[in-house]
Amino acid sequence: MIILFGLFVRYDEESDAHWSEHKHENNITSDIENDFYYRYPSFQDVHVMIFVGFGFLMTFLKRYSFGGVGFNFLIAAFGLQWALLMQGWFHSLDPADGQIKIGIENIINADFCVAGCLIAYGALLGKVSPVQLMVLTLFGITLFAVEEYIILHVLHVRDAGGSMVIHTFGAYYGLTISWILYRPKLNQSKNLSGSVYHSDVFAMIGTLFLWMFWPSFNSAIADHGDGQHRAAINTYLALSASVLTTFAISSLSAKRGKLDMVHIQNATLAGGVAMGTAAEFMITTYGSLIVGFCCGIISTFGYLVITPFLEKYMKIQDTCGIHNLHAMPGVLGAVVGAITAATASESVYGHEGLVNTFDFKGEYAERTPAMQGGFQAAGLCVALAFGIVGGAIVGFILRLPFWGDPSDDNCFDDEVYWEKCSLVFPSI
Amino acid sequence: MIILFGLFVRYDEESDAHWSEHKHENNITSDIENDFYYRYPSFQDVHVMIFVGFGFLMTFLKRYSFGGVGFNFLIAAFGLQWALLMQGWFHSLDPADGQIKIGIENIINADFCVAGCLIAYGALLGKVSPVQLMVLTLFGITLFAVEEYIILHVLHVRDAGGSMVIHTFGAYYGLTISWILYRPKLNQSKNLSGSVYHSDVFAMIGTLFLWMFWPSFNSAIADHGDGQHRAAINTYLALSASVLTTFAISSLSAKRGKLDMVHIQNATLAGGVAMGTAAEFMITTYGSLIVGFCCGIISTFGYLVITPFLEKYMKIQDTCGIHNLHAMPGVLGAVVGAITAATASESVYGHEGLVNTFDFKGEYAERTPAMQGGFQAAGLCVALAFGIVGGAIVGFILRLPFWGDPSDDNCFDDEVYWEKCSLVFPSI
Amino acid sequence: MIILFGLFVRYDEESDAHWSEHKHENNITSDIENDFYYRYPSFQDVHVMIFVGFGFLMTFLKRYSFGGVGFNFLIAAFGLQWALLMQGWFHSLDPADGQIKIGIENIINADFCVAGCLIAYGALLGKVSPVQLMVLTLFGITLFAVEEYIILHVLHVRDAGGSMVIHTFGAYYGLTISWILYRPKLNQSKNLSGSVYHSDVFAMIGTLFLWMFWPSFNSAIADHGDGQHRAAINTYLALSASVLTTFAISSLSAKRGKLDMVHIQNATLAGGVAMGTAAEFMITTYGSLIVGFCCGIISTFGYLVITPFLEKYMKIQDTCGIHNLHAMPGVLGAVVGAITAATASESVYGHEGLVNTFDFKGEYAERTPAMQGGFQAAGLCVALAFGIVGGAIVGFILRLPFWGDPSDDNCFDDEVYWEKCSLVFPSI
Incomplete structure (x- = not known):
C-alpha cells in the first residue's frame, strides 16, 4: 500500500503548499474558498457515521459486540486506503503526470466507498472470519470503484448520497455472498443471535449517530451553495417521517x-437511504416526507415478514436485516431519483439551477431532464448487476476452505477471535 | 403532515435551485455566503444534543433505558415536523404567496422547539405512555411557537440560546403537568426508579454531548461574525465554572x-442554560464565570434539597430534576440577560455593535438599552405564564382516562412498552 | 479564578462587538472571514476528543468507569480555565493594555493544554485522589504554558498537533509522577485492574471518537487554507495505517x-500522535502511511513487552499504557517533524508555501529549512526536560501525606469516591 501511494498519490492543488500560487493564478481572494471549508464539517459527520454509526449499530448481539465494532473498524481503515487508490485511478487521475491528486472530496468518497462494504458486512455479521472480511473488502472496493465510474461518469448519473452506488450495490453484494455462504445448521448457535438489554442500548448509539448525520452524508459532495443546503433539509425531513411510521408500524x-x-434501531434510518439520489433535487419538502413515510413502512414490514421469508425459503441469512434497511430503500431511492430527474423543468429549477443541479455542461449540454431520468434508471440496473454478479464471484472465493471461517457453533461469539473476553463475561 | 407541508412549505431562496440567480441579483460573490455555511456545523451539534444528549441523559434508570432514548427519539422526530409548520406560520411566512419558506435557520429553530418538549419529558420520564407524549408534544410545540412569537417578535426580546423561550417555558410546562398527574402511590415501584452502574455510564454520554455542544446551542442562531464567536466563548466559560462548583458542592x-x-450528570450543565440569553452580549469573560459558578451551586443544591421538598410537600414528581437543571437556571439566565441588556452602552459595544447585537433597527431604532432590559424581563414573565397555564391545560387533557398511561406498578419499567426486553434482562 | 479573569481577560477583536468597525478598518468584506468560521468545526471535534474521547477511553476498568469519565471531566473543566490564563499570559498578552485577548484559537489551545494533563492522568488512573489530580493539573498546565512558550516562541518551532508540546511532555510528566508514586503492593487489588465485557465496549466509544477526530486535532490551529487541508489528510492516512498494523501485530x-x-483501543491511535508535528508539512501521502505503519508496530509491541518491563524493572505503573500511545509515538513524531522540516525545499513547497508553512517571516526571515530542523530537535529536548523534571517535582509534592490518596486496597475502585455505586453493582 505504501509503495502504491508512493508511486501514484499526490496532494491536489488545494491541499498542496502551492495553494498560495494557485490562489493568485485563479484570482481566488480568500482561503475560505478552499474546498476544505465547504466540506470538512460534513466529512467529519460522515466519518462518524462510518466508524461509530455502523460500528455501534453492529454491537447489538449479546456476545458479538467486540466483533461488531472491532471488525467494522478494521474493514473501514483498510478499505479507505484501498478506496483512495481505486477511486483515484478512475476519478482523480491527472492526465498530465499520471498521478492521483487527492483532497477533501477524495477522502469523503473513500468513506462512501467503505460504507458499501460495511453494509455487506451487516448481512454476514458473526458468520465470517476477519480474513474473509479483508477479502470481501478488497474485492468490494474494487467493484465499487468500477461501478461508480460507470454510473457517475459514463452514464453521467447524479447520485450524491449513493442510493444506487452505495446502498443498492452494497446490499445486494452482501446478500448474494450470504446466500452462497448459507449455513443450514446455524440454529445450533441461535441462543447467541439475540441481544441483551445493554447491547441494545449500545446499538442505539450507532442508530442515533447515523440518523443525525445522514443529512451530511447526502449533502457532503453535493454542489456548493443551494445543493448542499437543499440535500440536508430534504434528508432531515425524510428521516423524521421514517421515525414516525416505524414506531407506528412496529407498535401496530x-x-x-x-x-x-x-425496528427502532434500523427502519428509522430508511428515509435517509431512500433520499440518497433525490436529496439534492427539487423534490419538495412534502415529497421528502412521502419518501420517508413509505420507507418506514416498507422497512419495518421487511423486518416483520421478508427477513424470516428470505431465511426460510431463499436461504439468505441476513444478520442485520440489510435487505430492509439498504436494499429496498436503495432501490426505491433510485426510482424516486429517476422520476424526480425526469420531471425536472426550468420553471422549477431556473435555467442556471437546472444546469448546475444535473451538471448539463460540456458534452452533456444537450441532455434533457427526460433523458437524464432514463440514465438514472440505467444506473440502478448497473448497481444491481454489479452487486449480484460481484457478490456471486466473491462468495465463491470466500467458500474456499482456507479462510478460517468459524464453525456453526462459534458463530456470533467473540470468544473465537478475541482474548480474555470469555472470562469476564458473566452467565447471561 | 404531508398534506400540510404540500400546501404550505417551500424552500427559501438559499436552499432553492434559483440561488444562482439570487446571487446575481444581490451581488453575492461566493457560495460560501449561503447561510448554510455559517450555521450548519452548529446545527449538527444542536442535533446531537437533541437526540444523543437528551436521549442518553435519560437512560440512567435501571430498567427504562429503552424508554428514555427511544421515546425521546419519537418525540423529537414528530416534534420537529410540527415545529417547522408552527414556527413557520409565525416567523417565516412569505406575505407574497402565503407560504412558509424554510432554510437552515428554520431547522435549527425546530430543534430548539423540540428541546422545550424534551425538557418537559424529563419531569415525566417513566410515568406516561407514548400516546400521552405525542399529545404533550403536539400542544407543547404549538404553545412554544406562540410564546416564541410574542417574546421574540412582539416584544423584540433577544434570546438566542433560549433561557426563557426554551428552558423556562419547557421546565414549567413539564413541572405543571407532573403536578397534575401526581401519583401518590408511586413508591410501590420505587425499586426501579434508581440507576445501575452501566446505566449511569450511558447517561454520562448524554451529559458530555450536551456539555460539549452547548456553545453551539447558544451560538447557532446568533448574529454572523462576532455574535456567534462571543456566544460560544461565553458559554464555554460558564459551563466550565459549573463543573467545578458542582463537584465541590456534591462532595462537600x-x-x-x-x-x-x-449531580455530575446534571448540574454541570446549568451554566449553559443560564447563558442562553446573555451569551451573545458583552457579558465579559468573568461575568460568564460568575454565572456558571452560581448556577452550579443552585442546581446541585436543588438536587439535594429542593427536589425532595417538591415531591414531599408540593406533590411534584420530577424524575430527572428539570427544576434544578432548567427551571432555576433558566430564570436566572433571563434575569442576567435583562441586566446585561439594560447596562449595555456604546462605549462597550461600539455604535454598530450595539445596533447589531440588540437589532435596534427599523421600528426598533429608537429603543435604548434600558428599555430593552425591561422588555427582556417582560419576556421572562411571558415564558413563565405560557409554561404554567399551558401545562395546566395539557395536564388536565392528559388525565383523561383513554391515553393508556401505565399503572403505578409499571412505572419506570420498559417491559410495558417494549418487546422481549424482560427476557434478556438478568436479575439485578 | 473569577477575579483573575476579571482583571486580565478580554475578548479579542474577532469576538468583540467592535468587530464591525474592525472589519471596516481592515477592509474585511465578509463575516465569514472571522477566524471563528475557519476553526469552530475543528474546535468542537477537539472538544469531543478531550471530554468523550479521553473520558470514555478511561472507562475500561471494571469498577472505575465513574472515576475514568468523571475525574477526566473535572480535570478538563478546571484545566481549561487555568490554561486560558496561563497560555494567555505567554501568548496573547496585548502589550498596549496588559490584558489577555481571547478568541477561538485560545480556547482550542486551552483544550490542547488540558490534553497534556489528561495524558498524564492515564498513567495514574485509579491510583490517585481527585485532590491530587487537581494539583497535578494546576502544575501541569503551568509547566505546559512555559514549555510551549519556549518551544513555539523562543525556538520558533512548528508543532500544530503537539507531538512534542502535548504528547511527549504529557506522557513523561505522567510517567515520572507514576514512578515517584510507585505502589509496591498494588497487586492486592489486581482483581479490579482488568476490564469487563461492557466496560471494554464503553472504552471503544472513546477510542473511535479520538480516532475519527484526530485529523481535526492536528489541523485545528494549522494555517488557513492548504495547511489545515493537508494536516487533515495526512493524519487520516497515518491513522488508517496504524489500525492495520495494530490488528496484524495483535493477532500475530x-x-x-x-x-x-x-491494543485495539490504544495502538490504533498512535499514528495520530506521531503526525502531530509533520501533519502540516509536505510529508507526502506515503510518508504519512509509513509513519502510521511504524507507530502501530511500536505501540502494540509496547503493550506486549515494554509496559510489563517498566512495571517489573523500572517500577513505573502505567495504567493506560501512555508510554506506548503517547511517549514513544510523540518522540517519533518530533523526530519525523525535524527531518521533514530539515529536508524542505522551495521546489516542493513553492516560495510562498515554504514561508507560510514554517512562518519564515519577520525576525525569522533568514532561517533555512536545515536550521529549522535543528530547532525542531531542540524543541523535543525541551519537552522531554520539562516532562521529566516537572514530573519529578510534582511527584514529590503529591507524595505529601495530606492529599487523601486511596490505600492500595481501594485502588481502581469507584466505591471510595462515589455514592451508591457499590449497591447497584452486582457480583462480577
Missing part, C-alpha cells in the same frame, strides 16, 4: 402494541 | 465527601 | 491469533 404489528427495538 | 454535601453521579 | 503475537482489545 405486535400483540398488545409493544415496540420492537430491532 | 455528602458524608465522607463522596460524589453523587446524579 | 497471541497464541491462536486472538486479538487483544487493549
Whole structure:
C-alpha cells in the first residue's frame, strides 16, 4: 500500500503548499474558498457515521459486540486506503503526470466507498472470519470503484448520497455472498443471535449517530451553495417521517402494541437511504416526507415478514436485516431519483439551477431532464448487476476452505477471535 | 403532515435551485455566503444534543433505558415536523404567496422547539405512555411557537440560546403537568426508579454531548461574525465554572465527601442554560464565570434539597430534576440577560455593535438599552405564564382516562412498552 | 479564578462587538472571514476528543468507569480555565493594555493544554485522589504554558498537533509522577485492574471518537487554507495505517491469533500522535502511511513487552499504557517533524508555501529549512526536560501525606469516591 501511494498519490492543488500560487493564478481572494471549508464539517459527520454509526449499530448481539465494532473498524481503515487508490485511478487521475491528486472530496468518497462494504458486512455479521472480511473488502472496493465510474461518469448519473452506488450495490453484494455462504445448521448457535438489554442500548448509539448525520452524508459532495443546503433539509425531513411510521408500524404489528427495538434501531434510518439520489433535487419538502413515510413502512414490514421469508425459503441469512434497511430503500431511492430527474423543468429549477443541479455542461449540454431520468434508471440496473454478479464471484472465493471461517457453533461469539473476553463475561 | 407541508412549505431562496440567480441579483460573490455555511456545523451539534444528549441523559434508570432514548427519539422526530409548520406560520411566512419558506435557520429553530418538549419529558420520564407524549408534544410545540412569537417578535426580546423561550417555558410546562398527574402511590415501584452502574455510564454520554455542544446551542442562531464567536466563548466559560462548583458542592454535601453521579450528570450543565440569553452580549469573560459558578451551586443544591421538598410537600414528581437543571437556571439566565441588556452602552459595544447585537433597527431604532432590559424581563414573565397555564391545560387533557398511561406498578419499567426486553434482562 | 479573569481577560477583536468597525478598518468584506468560521468545526471535534474521547477511553476498568469519565471531566473543566490564563499570559498578552485577548484559537489551545494533563492522568488512573489530580493539573498546565512558550516562541518551532508540546511532555510528566508514586503492593487489588465485557465496549466509544477526530486535532490551529487541508489528510492516512498494523501485530503475537482489545483501543491511535508535528508539512501521502505503519508496530509491541518491563524493572505503573500511545509515538513524531522540516525545499513547497508553512517571516526571515530542523530537535529536548523534571517535582509534592490518596486496597475502585455505586453493582 505504501509503495502504491508512493508511486501514484499526490496532494491536489488545494491541499498542496502551492495553494498560495494557485490562489493568485485563479484570482481566488480568500482561503475560505478552499474546498476544505465547504466540506470538512460534513466529512467529519460522515466519518462518524462510518466508524461509530455502523460500528455501534453492529454491537447489538449479546456476545458479538467486540466483533461488531472491532471488525467494522478494521474493514473501514483498510478499505479507505484501498478506496483512495481505486477511486483515484478512475476519478482523480491527472492526465498530465499520471498521478492521483487527492483532497477533501477524495477522502469523503473513500468513506462512501467503505460504507458499501460495511453494509455487506451487516448481512454476514458473526458468520465470517476477519480474513474473509479483508477479502470481501478488497474485492468490494474494487467493484465499487468500477461501478461508480460507470454510473457517475459514463452514464453521467447524479447520485450524491449513493442510493444506487452505495446502498443498492452494497446490499445486494452482501446478500448474494450470504446466500452462497448459507449455513443450514446455524440454529445450533441461535441462543447467541439475540441481544441483551445493554447491547441494545449500545446499538442505539450507532442508530442515533447515523440518523443525525445522514443529512451530511447526502449533502457532503453535493454542489456548493443551494445543493448542499437543499440535500440536508430534504434528508432531515425524510428521516423524521421514517421515525414516525416505524414506531407506528412496529407498535401496530405486535400483540398488545409493544415496540420492537430491532425496528427502532434500523427502519428509522430508511428515509435517509431512500433520499440518497433525490436529496439534492427539487423534490419538495412534502415529497421528502412521502419518501420517508413509505420507507418506514416498507422497512419495518421487511423486518416483520421478508427477513424470516428470505431465511426460510431463499436461504439468505441476513444478520442485520440489510435487505430492509439498504436494499429496498436503495432501490426505491433510485426510482424516486429517476422520476424526480425526469420531471425536472426550468420553471422549477431556473435555467442556471437546472444546469448546475444535473451538471448539463460540456458534452452533456444537450441532455434533457427526460433523458437524464432514463440514465438514472440505467444506473440502478448497473448497481444491481454489479452487486449480484460481484457478490456471486466473491462468495465463491470466500467458500474456499482456507479462510478460517468459524464453525456453526462459534458463530456470533467473540470468544473465537478475541482474548480474555470469555472470562469476564458473566452467565447471561 | 404531508398534506400540510404540500400546501404550505417551500424552500427559501438559499436552499432553492434559483440561488444562482439570487446571487446575481444581490451581488453575492461566493457560495460560501449561503447561510448554510455559517450555521450548519452548529446545527449538527444542536442535533446531537437533541437526540444523543437528551436521549442518553435519560437512560440512567435501571430498567427504562429503552424508554428514555427511544421515546425521546419519537418525540423529537414528530416534534420537529410540527415545529417547522408552527414556527413557520409565525416567523417565516412569505406575505407574497402565503407560504412558509424554510432554510437552515428554520431547522435549527425546530430543534430548539423540540428541546422545550424534551425538557418537559424529563419531569415525566417513566410515568406516561407514548400516546400521552405525542399529545404533550403536539400542544407543547404549538404553545412554544406562540410564546416564541410574542417574546421574540412582539416584544423584540433577544434570546438566542433560549433561557426563557426554551428552558423556562419547557421546565414549567413539564413541572405543571407532573403536578397534575401526581401519583401518590408511586413508591410501590420505587425499586426501579434508581440507576445501575452501566446505566449511569450511558447517561454520562448524554451529559458530555450536551456539555460539549452547548456553545453551539447558544451560538447557532446568533448574529454572523462576532455574535456567534462571543456566544460560544461565553458559554464555554460558564459551563466550565459549573463543573467545578458542582463537584465541590456534591462532595462537600455528602458524608465522607463522596460524589453523587446524579449531580455530575446534571448540574454541570446549568451554566449553559443560564447563558442562553446573555451569551451573545458583552457579558465579559468573568461575568460568564460568575454565572456558571452560581448556577452550579443552585442546581446541585436543588438536587439535594429542593427536589425532595417538591415531591414531599408540593406533590411534584420530577424524575430527572428539570427544576434544578432548567427551571432555576433558566430564570436566572433571563434575569442576567435583562441586566446585561439594560447596562449595555456604546462605549462597550461600539455604535454598530450595539445596533447589531440588540437589532435596534427599523421600528426598533429608537429603543435604548434600558428599555430593552425591561422588555427582556417582560419576556421572562411571558415564558413563565405560557409554561404554567399551558401545562395546566395539557395536564388536565392528559388525565383523561383513554391515553393508556401505565399503572403505578409499571412505572419506570420498559417491559410495558417494549418487546422481549424482560427476557434478556438478568436479575439485578 | 473569577477575579483573575476579571482583571486580565478580554475578548479579542474577532469576538468583540467592535468587530464591525474592525472589519471596516481592515477592509474585511465578509463575516465569514472571522477566524471563528475557519476553526469552530475543528474546535468542537477537539472538544469531543478531550471530554468523550479521553473520558470514555478511561472507562475500561471494571469498577472505575465513574472515576475514568468523571475525574477526566473535572480535570478538563478546571484545566481549561487555568490554561486560558496561563497560555494567555505567554501568548496573547496585548502589550498596549496588559490584558489577555481571547478568541477561538485560545480556547482550542486551552483544550490542547488540558490534553497534556489528561495524558498524564492515564498513567495514574485509579491510583490517585481527585485532590491530587487537581494539583497535578494546576502544575501541569503551568509547566505546559512555559514549555510551549519556549518551544513555539523562543525556538520558533512548528508543532500544530503537539507531538512534542502535548504528547511527549504529557506522557513523561505522567510517567515520572507514576514512578515517584510507585505502589509496591498494588497487586492486592489486581482483581479490579482488568476490564469487563461492557466496560471494554464503553472504552471503544472513546477510542473511535479520538480516532475519527484526530485529523481535526492536528489541523485545528494549522494555517488557513492548504495547511489545515493537508494536516487533515495526512493524519487520516497515518491513522488508517496504524489500525492495520495494530490488528496484524495483535493477532500475530497471541497464541491462536486472538486479538487483544487493549491494543485495539490504544495502538490504533498512535499514528495520530506521531503526525502531530509533520501533519502540516509536505510529508507526502506515503510518508504519512509509513509513519502510521511504524507507530502501530511500536505501540502494540509496547503493550506486549515494554509496559510489563517498566512495571517489573523500572517500577513505573502505567495504567493506560501512555508510554506506548503517547511517549514513544510523540518522540517519533518530533523526530519525523525535524527531518521533514530539515529536508524542505522551495521546489516542493513553492516560495510562498515554504514561508507560510514554517512562518519564515519577520525576525525569522533568514532561517533555512536545515536550521529549522535543528530547532525542531531542540524543541523535543525541551519537552522531554520539562516532562521529566516537572514530573519529578510534582511527584514529590503529591507524595505529601495530606492529599487523601486511596490505600492500595481501594485502588481502581469507584466505591471510595462515589455514592451508591457499590449497591447497584452486582457480583462480577
